[in-house]
Amino acid sequence: MYAPTTVTASTPSPDSAFDLEALLAPAVGILGPPTSLSPLPYDLNAGVPDRPSLPWRELAEAARVALEANAGEALTYGGVAGYEPLRAWIAQRQSAETGLTVTPAQITLTSGSAQAIDTIAATFLGPGDQVVTGAPTYPGAIRAFKARAASILDVPQDDDGLRTDALEALLRAERAAGRRVKLVYVVATYDNPSGATLTLERRRHLAALSREYGTLIVEDDAYAGIDLDGPPPTSLYEITGGHGILRVGTFSKTIASGLRVGWVVSEPRIVQRLNYMRFDNGASPFIHHTVLAYLEAGTYDAHVARLCALYRERRDASAAALLEHCEPYMTFKRPAGGFFHWLHLRPGLEAQTVFEAAQRHGVAVTPGPSYYPNGGGNDRIRLVYSALPPDDLRAGIQRLGAALEEVAGTVRAR
Amino acid sequence: MYAPTTVTASTPSPDSAFDLEALLAPAVGILGPPTSLSPLPYDLNAGVPDRPSLPWRELAEAARVALEANAGEALTYGGVAGYEPLRAWIAQRQSAETGLTVTPAQITLTSGSAQAIDTIAATFLGPGDQVVTGAPTYPGAIRAFKARAASILDVPQDDDGLRTDALEALLRAERAAGRRVKLVYVVATYDNPSGATLTLERRRHLAALSREYGTLIVEDDAYAGIDLDGPPPTSLYEITGGHGILRVGTFSKTIASGLRVGWVVSEPRIVQRLNYMRFDNGASPFIHHTVLAYLEAGTYDAHVARLCALYRERRDASAAALLEHCEPYMTFKRPAGGFFHWLHLRPGLEAQTVFEAAQRHGVAVTPGPSYYPNGGGNDRIRLVYSALPPDDLRAGIQRLGAALEEVAGTVRAR
Numbered sequence: 028m029y030a031p032t033t034v035t036a037s038t039p040s041p042d043s044a045f046d047l048e049a050l051l052a053p054a055v056g057i058l059g060p061p062t063s064l065s066p067l068p069y070d071l072n073a074g075v076p077d078r079p080s081l082p083w084r085e086l087a088e089a090a091r092v093a094l095e096a097n098a099g100e101a102l103t104y105g106g107v108a109g110y111e112p113l114r115a116w117i118a119q120r121q122s123a124e125t126g127l128t129v130t131p132a133q134i135t136l137t138s139g140s141a142q143a144i145d146t147i148a149a150t151f152l153g154p155g156d157q158v159v160t161g162a163p164t165y166p167g168a169i170r171a172f173k174a175r176a177a178s179i180l181d182v183p184q185d186d187d188g189l190r191t192d193a194l195e196a197l198l199r200a201e202r203a204a205g206r207r208v209k210l211v212y213v214v215a216t217y218d219n220p221s222g223a224t225l226t227l228e229r230r231r232h233l234a235a236l237s238r239e240y241g242t243l244i245v246e247d248d249a250y251a252g253i254d255l256d257g258p259p260p261t262s263l264y265e266i267t268g269g270h271g272i273l274r275v276g277t278f279s280k281t282i283a284s285g286l287r288v289g290w291v292v293s294e295p296r297i298v299q300r301l302n303y304m305r306f307d308n309g310a311s312p313f314i315h316h317t318v319l320a321y322l323e324a325g326t327y328d329a330h331v332a333r334l335c336a337l338y339r340e341r342r343d344a345s346a347a348a349l350l351e352h353c354e355p356y357m358t359f360k361r362p363a364g365g366f367f368h369w370l371h372l373r374p375g376l377e378a379q380t381v382f383e384a385a386q387r388h389g390v391a392v393t394p395g396p397s398y399y400p401n402g403g404g405n406d407r408i409r410l411v412y413s414a415l416p417p418d419d420l421r422a423g424i425q426r427l428g429a430a431l432e433e434v435a436g437t438v439r440a441r
Numbered sequence: 442m443y444a445p446t447t448v449t450a451s452t453p454s455p456d457s458a459f460d461l462e463a464l465l466a467p468a469v470g471i472l473g474p475p476t477s478l479s480p481l482p483y484d485l486n487a488g489v490p491d492r493p494s495l496p497w498r499e500l501a502e503a504a505r506v507a508l509e510a511n512a513g514e515a516l517t518y519g520g521v522a523g524y525e526p527l528r529a530w531i532a533q534r535q536s537a538e539t540g541l542t543v544t545p546a547q548i549t550l551t552s553g554s555a556q557a558i559d560t561i562a563a564t565f566l567g568p569g570d571q572v573v574t575g576a577p578t579y580p581g582a583i584r585a586f587k588a589r590a591a592s593i594l595d596v597p598q599d600d601d602g603l604r605t606d607a608l609e610a611l612l613r614a615e616r617a618a619g620r621r622v623k624l625v626y627v628v629a630t631y632d633n634p635s636g637a638t639l640t641l642e643r644r645r646h647l648a649a650l651s652r653e654y655g656t657l658i659v660e661d662d663a664y665a666g667i668d669l670d671g672p673p674p675t676s677l678y679e680i681t682g683g684h685g686i687l688r689v690g691t692f693s694k695t696i697a698s699g700l701r702v703g704w705v706v707s708e709p710r711i712v713q714r715l716n717y718m719r720f721d722n723g724a725s726p727f728i729h730h731t732v733l734a735y736l737e738a739g740t741y742d743a744h745v746a747r748l749c750a751l752y753r754e755r756r757d758a759s760a761a762a763l764l765e766h767c768e769p770y771m772t773f774k775r776p777a778g779g780f781f782h783w784l785h786l787r788p789g790l791e792a793q794t795v796f797e798a799a800q801r802h803g804v805a806v807t808p809g810p811s812y813y814p815n816g817g818g819n820d821r822i823r824l825v826y827s828a829l830p831p832d833d834l835r836a837g838i839q840r841l842g843a844a845l846e847e848v849a850g851t852v853r854a855r
Contacts, residue, residue, distance in 0.1 A: 042708045043684030046655055050623050052567040052589070055714055061521050061722075075517055083512030086727075090504040098497030102697035103489055107475050138552055138721045145720035149588065153466040154568065171720040174563065175466070209464050241460055270457030283516035287725040294456045300469055306559035306585040307552045308475075311701040311728060313500075 054174045059166065065391035069423030071410045072391035074219060074366050077337060078414075081283050082330055085321055092324075093316035105312030107302045109136025113319045114290070117276070121292055125265040132295045133269075135302055138310045140249045140277040140289035144212075145171045147245055147273055147291065150304040151209050152177040157201065159211040161189045163369075163398030163407065165219045165247065168212050172400075179400040180208065186360045188225030189213050191232040198240045208242045216259040217250035217365025220398045220409040224363050227260040234266045244272040249289075250365040252281045252331050255339045259364065264292065273297060278318060280366070281331050287311075288318055338366070344417035345410070345424060352428030356435055357408070366413035372406045375438045376431070381408060384430035390423050468588045473580065479805035483837030485824045486805035488633060488780050491751060492828075495697050496744055499735055506738075507730035519726030521716045523550025527733045528704070531690070535706055539679040546709045547683075549716055552724045554663045554691040554703035558626075559585045561659055561687055561705065564718040565623050566591040573611065573625040575603045577783075577812030577821065579633045579661065582626050586814075593814040594622065600774045602639035603627050605646040612654045622656045630673040631664035631779025634812045634823040638777050641674040648680045658686040663703075664779040666695045666745050669753045673778065678706065687711060692732060694780070695745050701725075702732055752780070758831035759824070759838060766842030770849055771822070780827035786820045789852045790845070795822060798844035804837050 065072050093101050108114065114131035121129040137143040144167060152158060154176035160168060162181035172179050180201075182194045194211065201208050211233070215225040225233070237244045246263040264274040269292075277289035287310070291301060321327070345368060346361050357370040372381060378394035385392050395407025410427075412420055479486050507515050522528065528545035535543040551557040558581060566572060568590035574582060576595035586593050594615075596608045608625065615622050625647070629639040639647070651658045660677040678688040683706075691703035701724070705715055735741065759782060760775050771784040786792065792808035799806050809821025824841075826834055 042710050045657065045685040047710060047714075049621070049655075050565055050657060051714060052563065052565055052570070052718070054567070055564060055718060058717060061717065073518075078513035078517060081512055081516045083508045083516060086516070087505045087508045090731075091501045094497045094501040098495055099492035100699075102495045102497060102500070102699035103492060104487075104698045138724065142721040148720075149466065150469060151464055151466055153468070153590075156466070167720065167722070174718065174720065176567075207463070241464075243459065243464060271459040283727070284518045284722075285514075285516035285726040287721070287723075296456050296461060300461070300465060303472060303475065304466070304469060304588065306562075306581065306588065307556040307701070308581070308698075309701075310552065311725060312699040313697070314725060314728065317504075 054176055058170050058173055059397065061170070067386065067391040068389040069419060069426060070391045070414065071412075071423055071427075072393050073414060074411050075284060075414050076280055077334070080334060080337060082321070082326070085324060085326055086283070086317060089320035089324060090317045093313070093320040096320070097316065101313045101316035103312065105309050105315060107135070107305055107309045108298070109310055110312050110315035110319065113315045116319060116322055117290055117292075121264070125262060125269070127265065127269050129269070129292060130295070133292055133298055135291050135298050136310050136315060137289045137291065138307070139279055139284070139287040140247060140275045141167050142305075142310075143275045143289045143291045144168050144245070144247065146301050146305045147210070148172055148175045148177070150300050151243070157206060157208045159194065159197065159208055159242075160400055161213060161218070161221075162400065163220050163395065163404055164212065164400065165214060166397050168247070169400045172212075181400050184218070184221055184223060186223055188215065188218060188221075188223040188229060189233070191229045191236065194233065195236055198236055198242065202240060208240065210243050210245050211237065212245040212247065213263075214247045214249065215263055216248060217253060217362060219249065219365065220367055220393070221369045222360070222362030222365055222367045223369075224259055230260060230263055230266050234263060237267065237271050241271075245275065246272055247275045249275065249277050250280055251276060253338060253364045253366070254335060255342055256363040269294065281334065282318065282321065282327070286314055286318060288314055338413055341412045341415070341417060341420060345412040345420040348421045348424035352425045353431055356431035366411055368410040368412060370408040370410060372408060373435070374406070376406070376434055378405045378408055380434050381431060384434045385427050388426040388430045390426045390430065392427065468590055472584050472587055473811065475584070481800060481805040482803040483833060483840060484805045484828065485826075485837055485841075486807050487828060488825050489698060489828050490694055491748070494748060494751060496735070496740070499738060499740055500697070500731060503734035503738060504731045507727070507734040510734070511730065515727045515730040517726065519723050519729060521549070521719055521723045522712070523724055524726050524729035524733065527729045530733060530736055531704055531706075535678070539676060539683070541679065541683050543683070543706060544709070547706055547712055549705050549712050550724050550729060551703045551705065552721070553693055553698070553701040554661060554689045555581050556719075556724075557689045557703045557705045558582050558659070558661065560715050560719045561624070562586055562589045562591070564714050565657070571615065571620060571622045573608065573622055573656075574814055575627060575632070575635075576814065577634050577809065577818055578626065578814065579628060580811050582661070583814045586626075595814050598632070598635050598637060600637055602629065602632060602635070602637040602643060603647070605643045605650065608647065609650055612650055612656065616654060622654065624657050624659050625651065626659040626661065627677075628661045628663065629677055630662060631667060631776060633663065633779065634781055634807070635783045636774070636776030636779055636781045637783075638673055644674060644677055644680050648677060651681065651685050655685075659689065660686055661689045663689065663691050664694055665690060667752060667778045667780070668749060669756055670777040683708065695748065696732065696735065696741070700728055700732060702728060752827055755826045755829070755831060755834060759826040759834040762835045762838035766839045767845055770842075770845035780825055782824040782826060784822040784824060786822065787849070788820075790820070790848055792819045792822055794848050795845060798848045799841050802840040802844045804840045804844065806841065
């Protein structure tokens, strides 16, 4: 039996007299905080899947099946690339989707797509190296890139995703200045936070730019499968023929984020380098064996289809509620998939002020600036529709509307 | 159903024309390869626990219990520090062992102790920063420190572990030269690879040096609990009062390496910084809930006691076989715990030559140089006794003896 110890304000801190600040690596001082869950009644901040839909009975059974089949392998170090049959399953899916040959040697399994991005950063980015992201982009990528002391160049997004015309101008200017851009990081499909999906035309343009400038593409496909309006455009991976690209995937949105199973698909020589630049002795083979047993049980595709129906209902309910309760104060474009609405605030309304007012009304949302590596986004709010049922979404958005009205009144009064 | 794709030499490589070498981070070129399993009949190379002893039935049951109790929490992001009740369990153990107050806020859960070391490196080591290790030391630490472009200063070990007199001279010289040593990394108890245990006197000396020079201690306690001759000396954590120290632990050796559950115990302000400098969105809460359910079932301590009896038998059988079959060619000191014999080769015998001869005889061992950050160790061989039963150990060591005889014969003949 264990007796949990509770941390209270009165616990004497054992912090020592060591000069910690002098000992820290330089990157520690420049990072924003990692994301966390909100204790507010309506959490429209955390981009998490629906909890009641989690296939826990199937996973418990899969864990039992996997351990009975090969406990020795499931419970011993599995190598840095991860369990080969699970890589083979993913490779086959990727092959079927893209029409390209994808082998297990082209895949490394990571602890979620988050560790995939960190490992890519470790492999390619040293101090001062240049990486491009959208503005906005995923804050986890911003943190991972900044931690390597890389220089993040941002390219604006619009409703169709990353503006590749602006990217082209940037790459041309950097080349003219004798500087190389190593990576372009993009969530091409159902972006976090913008919900935007890069058009086929822009995908082709991006692929051509990658070839022309020798810049690798990091295609973060974390929301793959959460298709609410039919399939997305052809993947960047397919368009590039799998050349000069690292495609990041995960089971976090389609099975469970608590598994921490993600991956990278790339050229074999790139995957080899990624395997060199991770220092965790590989992710958990117990989880890998469990996930494969779950996939082999054959319920995965039906499960994802059910999730899409559920998220479609939530997207539509929240979109309707936004129009009803918040419209005078913001606009948005309904996303074709994923978890997020990306609200454009009316001129005069500031994200931080709206965020604080929403908090007072019991609603957690995410202010835009978190998503901009070099500043900006104070006219934006991200709102998660995946985690709560329609009634809660409507109630939360009604409160957000009241918060917006309150802030707008104050702005008018000034 | 999945159909695993097989990688063969004839698979056309999709490697592109991208200039990969120009894109890689500088650290990629300077690291040794990660460790891997050997396909040879007698693998005395991989430092892994005994497979048949893995408590897989208990873990399968624990997974079921954990998911039934709280699937929503077990299968959703659990925060970077990891599941609080599991941290509380570990905190209570650490408190009971050390007599110090350890709270859950002083613990962060990592993906094995390997990720703990990597996160410590990320938090403290930038390019050119100085870290001390033993010579020899754990290769995973060497790789993680070099990947941050840190400068590794090594201090010789003898049968009693790190030579703290040499450490003192080093710290004094560095201070005199105006340079700071940020960390001293040490496996004080049952070192990997040397099997040595730092004496109490040296532990006190090391703690005093840490205070005097403002250098943090990283106490890697990966082999804690594998006590084959009674309890080890007081931990560095206890001796320092928990000040200026990061203690790394893991369930890899006492439950299963395939779980990938490790941790760091430190001052709250240091743990906060570690949580900032990891980019994996936390380790798997599914695993954390499962491990806690296993611990709460109450069989853990008896399991560790059984493991110790098993490893004691293997240590003794392998020590006897070394004396019988290899003695003219090497010496060693029987370790008081852990997984390893550390063989000192007779003058004239070289580790690399012995390693290759052993391979021809079907035995995998690890040549000494892998364990030296700045060269050395060509008169050393590491031999794992944890993974194989006594009969296999005896057979493997007999073959190693034949390999040594062969090499010694060649040396004489030259």
